[in-house]
Amino acid sequence: MILETVKIKNFRGYKTETIVPISNLTAFIGKNDAGKSTILEALEIFFNNSLVNCEKGDLNTTADNNKIEITCVFTDFPADLIIDTANPTTLQNEYLLNLQNKLEIKKVFAATAAKPKEKVYIICNHPSVDNGNDLLTLKKAELKQRAKALGIPTENYNGNVNSSIREAIRNSFENLELEETELLVDKEDTKKVYDTIKTYLPLYALFQSDRQSKDDDKEVSDPMKIAVQQALSELNTELEHIKEQVRIKAIDTANRTLNKLKEMSPDLANELIPEFKTEPKFDSQFKLTIKSEEDIPINKRGSGVRRLILLNFFRAEAERLRAQHQGNQIIFAFEEPETSQHPDHQEMLIQAFMELSNTGNSQIILTTHTPALAGLLPLDSLRFIQKNGNDRTIELGTEDVFEKIADTLGVLADPISKNASGILLIEGKSDVTFINHTATQLKNGGYIAHTFVDKRIALVPIGGCGNLKHWTTLRLIEQFAIPYGVMLDSDLGTNEEQQNRDKIQELRNNGIKAYLTRKREPENYVHIDVLNLPAGSTFNFTDTCDAKVLIAAEKTSRKQNVLEDYWTLMTTEQIREVERYDDNGTERYEFTEMFTDLLSIVE
Structure with a gap:
């Protein structure tokens, strides 16, 4: 399932019901005490109520009642659910979806005890007609008795299947009188419905910026718990087989016991029915942790090291999920990921977040105060939170909101020379080296007439296209009133490929000269000869692999320096060789043609 919206009411600074849209990547930005972490912790209470517990003191101080409400709305729910002993039904057939045909679950905590207990409601467009509004509680x-009382022939339903009897009863009414209902799921059979739904809910992992340091530090243990849960979800078929075999053997033993009991007390034996009360919790049986070679617990290391481990957990997940679509949806909620991290690591973490958010398995929610990190975030991910008296407002998606965020955090465009005649927006600083060396070599070979330096076209790194840094840079370009073009990595073969294509097409539709590399990124064009590999080496890389990682590993160098170290060694002939491609029988040269067009923005 995918979390689409969270609604918060009477929880800390959120008095009136506040609706918070959630996307694949969602970033909350605002001043201190604006209410960013409150949203992350409300979700922790909704999904887990363990790392953060709902407490009496969480009630909004000006609330007009004692009920804290946290509601989540989901899409992409399973087509079939089994709520009645191996017989599938659907949320639609059971009238458990809201007016927008989405699954809406509300948890209410009455703040009358120190640690309030939850009451769970499904907000749904449900039958209200007499004898048809309580079927899930029977x-x-x-249910058979109700069907008989309503005069429904037994041939209209399967008497061994609850969902079949419910469907026959509902079909017997001319008008079910559907209305929005808060269906309390506390009774035996309605609780079974919710227990089934719970197995499909996303896993939620919250990583806080200020935590106690202890042996089972959540910062390290939670990713490992998620790893165990993922492993179990991928082995679900095998586990179901084990559970079924245990059930069969255990019930067989119970039945043999009852048969013997019948010999001594038939009346008592007839009253007893063997039944499993709870599902086994396999995840609690596995403990996974990480130690250093010196057997030093991770929690005894510095906070930067601990969070660096967490950073690489996300990077590993991005790599794994890029190629897989298995297990439950996972929501990673990260409070201030920049804490205790070098700026290079912050950028790597954001990249991992963006990759994860595009896998189809994961949603990312984060808060941040750092301009450099916020500048890398896509515009559609940004949520700006402000205090509004005793309440909060959340804004998104407009030019005014982007300006507020940029002003609040101090997100500035990179400086542009006042004598610049044009601007080329690119992804990173290493791309400056790539473009300048390529242009120089192609000009020396007579394949292009000018370099970008010749035409005073400034190369400005802005990260990806469509992020906050991009937006602020464009505002600056508008003030300069000079032409600009865009050149970005295609990320060919990754989950970002289509997104990048769409962004470039949008720019082209607006009359901007915009290009993607044909291969994954500039490092994929490095000529194998400049690597000076030993004789007999079989090292190679493809157009879609992570070439900079492979080259860095082969040459024991830093991946960030691959272009500086090796592209600058490329000759004109080698560049022409790697840029050549076949276009339906026509030989073409990618950078020669691309640069010629981009250089034409300045007459």
């Missing part, structure tokens, strides 16, 4: 015998 057991099989009660």
Whole structure:
């Protein structure tokens, strides 16, 4: 399932019901005490209520009642659910979806005890007609009795399947009188419905910026718990087989016991029915941790090291999920990921977040105060939170909001020379080296007439296209009133490929000269000869692999320096060789043609 919206009411600074849209990547930005962390912790209470517990003191101080409400709305729910002993049904057939045909679950905590207990409601467009509005609360015998009382022929339903009896009863009414209902799921059979739904809910992992340091530090243990849960979800078929075999053997033993009991007390034996009360919790049986070679617990290391481990957990997940679509949806909530991290690591973490958010398995929610990190975030991910008296407002998606965020955090465009005649927006600083060396070599070979330096076209790194840094840079370009073009990595073969294509097409539709590399990124064009590999080496890389990682590993160098170290060694002939491609029988040269067009923005 995918979390689409969270609604918060009477929880800390959120008095009136506040609706918070959630996307694949969602970033909350605002001043201190604006209410950013409150949203992350409200979700922790909704999904887990363990790392953060709902407490009496969480009630908004000006609330007009004692009920804290946290509601989540989901899409992409399973087509079939099994809520009645191996017999599938659907949320639609059971009238458990809201007016927008989405799954809406509300948890209410009455702040009358120190640690309030939750009451769970499904907000749904549900039958209100007499004898048709309580079917999910009835057991099989009660459903049969209801069907009989309504005069429904037994041939209209399967008497061994609750969902079949419920469907026959509902079909017997001319008008079910559907209305929005808060369906309390506390009774035996309605609780079974919710227990089934819970197995499909996303896993939620919250990583806080200020935590106690202890042996089972959540910062390290939670990713490992998620790893165990993921492993179990991918082995679900095998686990279901084990559970079924255990059930069969255990019930067989119970039945043999009852048969013997019948010999001594038939009446008592007839009253007893073997039944499993709870599902086994396999995840609690596995403990996974990480230690250093010196057997030093991770929590005894510095906070930067601990969070660096967490950073690489996300990077590993991005790599794994890029190629896989298995297990439950996971929501990673990260409070201030920049804490205790070098700026290079912050950028790597954001890249991992963006990759994860595009896998189809994961949603990322984060808060940040750092201009450099916020500048890398896509515009559609940004949520600006402000205090509004005793309440909060959340804004997104407009030019005014982007300006507020840029002003609040101090996100500035990179400086542009006042004598610049044009601007080329690119992704990173290493791309400056790539473009300048390529242009120089192609000009020396007579393949292009000018370099970007010749035409005073400034190369400005802005990260990806469509992020906050991009937006602020464009505002600056508008003030300069000079032409600009865009050149970005295609990320060919990754989950970002289509997104990048769409962004470039949008720019082209607006009359901007915009290009993507044909291969994944500039490092994929490095000529194998400049690597000076030993004789007999079989090292190679493809157009879609992570070439900078492979080259760095082969040459024991830093991946960030691959272009500086090796592209600058490329000759004109080598550049022409790697840029050549076949276009339906026509030989073409990618950078020669691309640069010629981009250079034409300045007459």
